[in-house]
Amino acid sequence: MIVAEQKSLDEIKAMLKDAKKVLAVGCGTCVTVCFAGGRNEVGVLSSSLRMAREVDGDSLTVDEVTVQRQCETEYIDGLADDVESYDAVLSLGCGVGVQSLAERFPAMRIFPALNTKFMGYPSEHGVWEERCQGCGNCILHLTGGICPVSRCSKQLFNGPCGGSQAGICEVDPDTSCAWQLIWERLGEQGLIEQLMEVEPPKDWSTSRDGGHRRIVRDDLRLPDGEEG
Amino acid sequence: MSPETFKPEVVAFCCRHCAYAAADLAGGARVSYPPAIKIVELPCTGRASVLEILHALEDGADGVVVAGCLPGTCHYLMGNTHARQRVDHVTELLKKIGLEDQRARMINISAAMGAQFAEKATEFVNTVRELGPSPIARGACRGGPLGGPGKAPAMDGREGR
Amino acid sequence: MNVHFPKVNLPESPDTPPLGERSGGRLERILAAGHFAVTGEVGPPKSHDAEVIRRKARLLEGCVDAANITDNQTAVVRMSSIAAGAILLEEGIEPIIQMTCRDRNRLAIQADLLGAHALGIRNVLCLSGDHQSMGNHPGAKNVHDIDSMQLIRMVKDMRDRNVFQCGEEIKGGGPRLFVGAAANPFADPVEWRPYRLAKKAIAGADFIQTQLIYDMPAFRKYMKRAVDLGVTERLSFIAGVGPLKSSGMARFMRDRVPGMSIPDELVSRMEGVVSGIDKEQKEARRDAWRAEGIKICIEQAQEIREIEGIAGIHIMGIEWEEAIRPIAEGAGVLPRPEIE
Numbered sequence: 001m002i003v004a005e006q007k008s009l010d011e012i013k014a015m016l017k018d019a020k021k022v023l024a025v026g027c028g029t030c031v032t033v034c035f036a037g038g039r040n041e042v043g044v045l046s047s048s049l050r051m052a053r054e055v056d057g058d059s060l061t062v063d064e065v066t067v068q069r070q071c072e073t074e075y076i077d078g079l080a081d082d083v084e085s086y087d088a089v090l091s092l093g094c095g096v097g098v099q100s101l102a103e104r105f106p107a108m109r110i111f112p113a114l115n116t117k118f119m120g121y122p123s124e125h126g127v128w129e130e131r132c133q134g135c136g137n138c139i140l141h142l143t144g145g146i147c148p149v150s151r152c153s154k155q156l157f158n159g160p161c162g163g164s165q166a167g168i169c170e171v172d173p174d175t176s177c178a179w180q181l182i183w184e185r186l187g188e189q190g191l192i193e194q195l196m197e198v199e200p201p202k203d204w205s206t207s208r209d210g211g212h213r214r215i216v217r218d219d220l221r222l223p224d225g226e227e228g
Numbered sequence: 229m230s231p232e233t234f235k236p237e238v239v240a241f242c243c244r245h246c247a248y249a250a251a252d253l254a255g256g257a258r259v260s261y262p263p264a265i266k267i268v269e270l271p272c273t274g275r276a277s278v279l280e281i282l283h284a285l286e287d288g289a290d291g292v293v294v295a296g297c298l299p300g301t302c303h304y305l306m307g308n309t310h311a312r313q314r315v316d317h318v319t320e321l322l323k324k325i326g327l328e329d330q331r332a333r334m335i336n337i338s339a340a341m342g343a344q345f346a347e348k349a350t351e352f353v354n355t356v357r358e359l360g361p362s363p364i365a366r367g368a369c370r371g372g373p374l375g376g377p378g379k380a381p382a383m384d385g386r387e388g389r
Numbered sequence: 390m391n392v393h394f395p396k397v398n399l400p401e402s403p404d405t406p407p408l409g410e411r412s413g414g415r416l417e418r419i420l421a422a423g424h425f426a427v428t429g430e431v432g433p434p435k436s437h438d439a440e441v442i443r444r445k446a447r448l449l450e451g452c453v454d455a456a457n458i459t460d461n462q463t464a465v466v467r468m469s470s471i472a473a474g475a476i477l478l479e480e481g482i483e484p485i486i487q488m489t490c491r492d493r494n495r496l497a498i499q500a501d502l503l504g505a506h507a508l509g510i511r512n513v514l515c516l517s518g519d520h521q522s523m524g525n526h527p528g529a530k531n532v533h534d535i536d537s538m539q540l541i542r543m544v545k546d547m548r549d550r551n552v553f554q555c556g557e558e559i560k561g562g563g564p565r566l567f568v569g570a571a572a573n574p575f576a577d578p579v580e581w582r583p584y585r586l587a588k589k590a591i592a593g594a595d596f597i598q599t600q601l602i603y604d605m606p607a608f609r610k611y612m613k614r615a616v617d618l619g620v621t622e623r624l625s626f627i628a629g630v631g632p633l634k635s636s637g638m639a640r641f642m643r644d645r646v647p648g649m650s651i652p653d654e655l656v657s658r659m660e661g662v663v664s665g666i667d668k669e670q671k672e673a674r675r676d677a678w679r680a681e682g683i684k685i686c687i688e689q690a691q692e693i694r695e696i697e698g699i700a701g702i703h704i705m706g707i708e709w710e711e712a713i714r715p716i717a718e719g720a721g722v723l724p725r726p727e728i729e
Contacts, residue, residue, distance in 0.1 A: 153520050154490075154491070154517050154518070154520065154531070154533050154536065155533040155536070156517060156533070156536040156537075156538075157536050157538070157539065158536050158537075158538035158539065158588065158592075159536070160576070160577075160578070160581070160585075161517050161537070161576075162571065162572070162573030162576040162600060162648045163519075163520070163576065163647050163648055164576050164577045164578070164647075164648070165576060165577050165647040165648055166577055167577065168647075170520070170647035170648065171520045171522055171523075172522075177577070180577060180578055183578055183581055184578075186393075187393035188393075190393070192393040192394065192395045193395045193396065195395065195581075195584070195588075196395050196397065196584065196587070196588055196591070198538055198539070198542055198588065198591060198592045199538070199539070200539065200542075201495060201534070201535045201539045201543070201554060202534075202535075204534065
């Protein structure tokens with residue numbers, strides 16, 4: 001899932017300093033599951049904002065709504081009738097949700113309440129860890145299902161480097177050395193020979209660098225022209 | 229408003245297995261505690277959410293106390309522990325909001341501790357009295373006394389869970 | 390945990406010229422002639438002051454066959470290793486420029502290597518680089534377009550196949566660089582380290598320089614495995630040594646530096662030499678520590694010389710370049726041989 005966390009209340013307050021009436025829009029998908037922007041978080045943030053502005057003597061109306069998926073137009077179309085009555089929209093969606101609201105309601109000011117952090121999963125209650133950077137060219141079949149692009153501090157393809165000790169990365173005591181894990185996994189699978197192959201430089205053209213990436217599926221596009 | 233004339237409104241979220249029974253015991257034994265306390269009975273303090281505590285404060289409470297079982301005696305194993313985490317979270321939020329963090333508190337009590345309930349409740353009410361009235365005018369934020377949920381646009385049946 | 394070991398096959402690359410005909414540099418010629426090599430290290434200044442390099446060069450003169458120039462060591466901005474290398478050349482010392490993958494992508498690295506060759510530089514040490522979070526620009530974006538293994542292969546292919554990484558021909562031939570790589574025998578998983586060393590040989594490394602070695606039993610074990618695997622037949626293994634400067638430094642390196650192994654016995658020796666000196670006598674304590682640090686380093690260098698598979702020592706002063714000469718002297722590696 002996409003994992004996000006809320007910005008500080010001060011930062012959000014500063015964004016909304018000129019607004020009197022705000023619509024807080026949550027999202028019922030990824031950010032609900034990671035407790036950053038679901039209905040409950042919309043309630044807590046809205047309540048906090050209202051009280052904070054009340055303390056400042058500058059009342060703010062914050063209305064609350066949570067849609068099933070902010071990142072698909074059909075789920076946010078329902079906001080169209082009401083949205084113009086607000087000074088601003090505060091999105092508790094990921095960066096995709098914020099942008100889909102901005103695209104759908106170009107006249108509105110859309111403010112992000114979250115920082116979108118990564119694609120990952122909950123490794124335990126209350127802890128989320130990154131697992132994928134969307135590099136566009138998966139090599140997990142070579143690395144025992146452990147991703148060095150997202151999990152190795154230096155994104156090595158031929159690790160581990162000299163900073164691995166007792167399974168921990170030298171960069172951060174809470175980070176496992178991805179290559180120690182890969183080495184163990186491939187060893188247990190009897191595939192240790194794979195690690196002697198010099199993995200050639202990665203083709204990063206599938207990654208982030210060429211503006212936004214796009215996937216086109218002709219089998220799914222709506223046909224042009226006359227009905228068949 | 230001087231502490232003498234100020235009558236604080238305090239909401240107490242009480243677990244039915246301990247604090248609610250303790251409050252009952254106090255009443256039965258004629259041990260008095262401040263009438264300012266409005267008790268909300270919960271099946272367990274694990275039921276108390278951050279949002280409900282905030283809403284109580286937003287709707288005009290001057291303080292909120294969450295009263296759960298003694299550590300290690302929760303009927304649902306971890307409910308009181310979760311409640312403490314949430315109250316801690318609320319106190320952090322209150323600081324950021326600009327309210328005094330003493331306006332929310334977690335206490336632990338057993339069903340047999342009627343006198344202690346009265347004592348702890350009185351102490352909390354006194355703390356709130358010292359703080360003075362909450363700057364959140366009653367009902368100012370959420371519209372109407374004891375508010376209602378914030379207004380939201382109709383969502384054509386497409387709302388999240 | 391079961392430990393698994395791969396079969397290691399170290400075929401001679403058909404493109405690689407014989408040792409002595411790869412770069413034309415002094416370090417390679419020393420090794421090709423069968424001499425025991427000595428390399429040193431120069432940390433460039435955090436300024437544009439060329440005099441710092443010149444002063445350090447004079448301290449190394451006649452002690453080393455070549456000297457490493459660190460590349461934004463510990464992710465702290467310093468004078469560029471190639472620029473500092475060019476100054477070192479003017480002072481008559483052969484530079485080994487260090488090149489990290491942290492700060493440059495494959496375009497920048499190849500451009501810099503062409504430039505380095507043009508300036509007369511003949512050695513490069515291929516590193517992934519310390520993480521930026523350890524340095525003075527922790528908010529910097531790291532690059533890591535390629536890793537150190539891929540860098541080794543890229544430099545070797547530029548030299549031996551005259552191609553850029555993309556496969557395009559380098560008109561007029563690739564830079565003639567003697568390809569170095571780093572090894573840390575003590576990092577985890579320790580069992581894998583000799584194999585990773587072998588992998589660097591497969592990738593095309595001509596020589597290896599190790600991190601500081603203090604733990605001799607562990608190092609001997611590692612070297613035995615490296616020799617058994619045939620790695621030392623394929624590349625020149627240069628072992629890193631350096632003087633401890635105080636008992637505090639010894640303890641810090643033992644307890645806090647990942648991938649560093651310092652036996653308690655050495656820490657005790659460092660503590661012992663100041664036991665009779667009052668804490669207020671800072672200079673006397675410092676001199677006692679430094680003398681003992683150099684003594685230990687000399688003993689270890691002598692011990693390392695006798696280990697099978699070792700082609701040289703790399704003496705790291707770590708901002709104490711004055712120590713390099715007495716260590717080289719004590720280790721019996723002076724004077725350095727004259728070479729055509």
